[in-house]
Structures are given as structure tokens and as C-alpha cells.
Amino acid sequence: MAIDTLKITHAIMEGSKIRDEKGIIPLFGVYLSLYFTSYYNIVSFDFLSGMGKRRAEEAEKLLIGAAQECGYTTFHGIRRSWEWEELVQPMLETVDDQIEGFLAVATAFGWGGEMEVIDLIPGHRLRFRVHESYESAGYLKRREIAEAGKCYMLRGVAAAFMDLLYGDDYPDGCFTFSAAEPFCRAKGDTFCEFIAEKSST
């Protein structure tokens, strides 16, 4: 059975409208918030500026690492949730199908518009494209054309997907993989592309 992205999107849109009496949205085993993408872009790109050129590489690693640890924990919670069990699990035929399920959730979260898997070599490599990453859009809005990819959150999440599927059992598998972004709209490409492979260290 193919992954029904629309069904997952609809469930998340409906679920995100339910909050408890404390104004908290508990969904897919996590507490969800809805907030303007401009906030996340200001935080990321001003953090990079705040770290200065000398610490730029460290800053990028921190942003990616924060997202990877989050993606690992969040999507672990998501796939253990009753919503995943009832809605997504019946659509999954192979382990690899989970990637499609994860991307459907990421699309529904508003992270990047249409997302498509280009290729997946189980246990080794994942390559997928994102057509409207909010990070690249935000970078272009606030800065000039970039020299390198700027979608740090999605880079971390790409690696986290592979960590969850092919790393050691939770919670020991995080950072087994790392991801690169060879194409990014922030540097003038027509889409953002992520490649997650086993970390070299």
C-alpha cells in the first residue's frame, strides 16, 4: 500500500487544532507548537552571525545537531504513538516505507512543501528533495544568495530519519548518520536536496 500523504496531512491539521485546557497541543507523543517560520529563521541565521566567521562551522554543526537530536527523539515518539499505529502503520509494507511516512509528517508540519525521495539504499544512503524549505525561503528573504546550503534543520532531520531506521536501537543510534545539502534554494538551486550517509567519525 502506498503512503497516503494527504491522509496524514489531514490528520495532523485536525490534530493540531486540538489543545488541552492548558493551551498545549499533545500530538504524536510530543507537545506541538505552531509558530511563524520567521522566528525560526531569525534564530538560526542570527545565531550564525552571532558566532562570527571563525566559529561558523561550529555554529552549523550545533544547529544541525540540535535538529538531529530533536528529529531522532520526535520521530521515535511519533512512530510509537497511537496516531502512527492507527493511521500510518497500516500503510507501511517495508521498513523503508517509514521514510515516506516521516516525510509526509514533515510536509504536514510545514517544513518544506513537497518532499520526494530520490533514492534510498537501505542502511546506507537516503537522498530526498524538498521544494519549498522554509529555511531557504527565509534565508533569501533576509540575506543575499548563499554560498552553501542553509537548511540546517532539515539536514539534521534527514540524518535522524536514517538513524532511526538503520542505527542502533533507540536511544543509542543517534548521530550514526550525517547529512549534506548539495543543492539549496538559498544558493540559487531550484530545490533543496539532502543526502544522509553513515557518519565518518
Place this chain on the structure above:
Amino acid sequence: MFIDWQDKLKRIGNRVALFDIPIAMHCHHYNINLHKMLEDILGREGVRLMYNAAEESNHTAFKIMLEEYQRIRSDKSKLEFAASIYQHCGLGVINFQDVGPSGGRIISPSSHHVTGWLAKHGLRKTPGCHFTRGWIAGVLEAIYDLPIGYFEVTEMNCKMMRNPVCEFDVRLKRGQHGD
């Protein structure tokens, strides 16, 4: 106040928007990871960055939203609208009972960031609602038609420190108003 949430929170193509302003859904893991990273790496500068980011993004967004909802005219209605948005966005509950254009006090009995921080890291020794402080500053500046940076919001009590509620003090920023 009635907000047609079905109409205002929607997908435009594959993007998610609130009042046509792009939003993203993020969970407490990511929000709190960013929070901790900023504090750990940049210290006070990181705290300020988080505050300023929330202030700027909220100020811009509420200007647009209030422009669209022009039938919300009184300051009281605008504050109710802001509290409603806070709750609908899953950010928590906020009570604007004692605030005006020259400042005041605001109470939040629950929030996404408090719940998220406590779930991931437990109690703190210092107030931790930097996001909410910036959020409050931005929304009040939009409501009273003031520029960004007009207010300074300080957190007097914080549930991350085991206080019963988060309590915020809003004042005019020193040095910007002839003081």
C-alpha cells in the same frame, strides 16, 4: 472572541499558514533544543537573540493580523485576540489583565516552553521564558502601534523554577523614552 480557525489555519499548497503568514509546527524537543543551545553557547547574548527573534516575528505577524481583523478595535479586544492566538498556537495560556501602553503585569499559568523544558531538563534556577518575554513585547508593541524595542519584558516568577505561575513585568525600555 470567535476566530474561524478552520479558515485562518490552513494549507496554501504544501505550506501551512496562519492568517496567510507561513508557520511551521515544531515540537518541544526542537524548541527546547534551540533554547538550550542559545543559552549554553552564547549566554546572555543567546537569551537576547531568542527574545528579539520572538519580538520581531510576533510584531510583524500581529501587525498583519490586526490589519486584517479591523473589527477588533478596542485594546481590550486586541489583547483577548492575542491571548486566543497564543492558545490556538499551542503556546499555552496567557492572561493580559493588568497591562496598558505604559506597561503592566501579565500572568501565564501554563506554556509550551515551560512544559517542554520541564519534560526535558527539569527545574531551573533562573527564569527561562525568554521566548514568551519576546512574544509579549512584540504583541504589545503591535497592539499599541509602537516600534519594536519599545518595551522591555522581565520575568519575575517562572514555573520552570517551581513558582505557581509565570509572571511578567512590562516596562518602557530604559534609555529609549528620555529616561
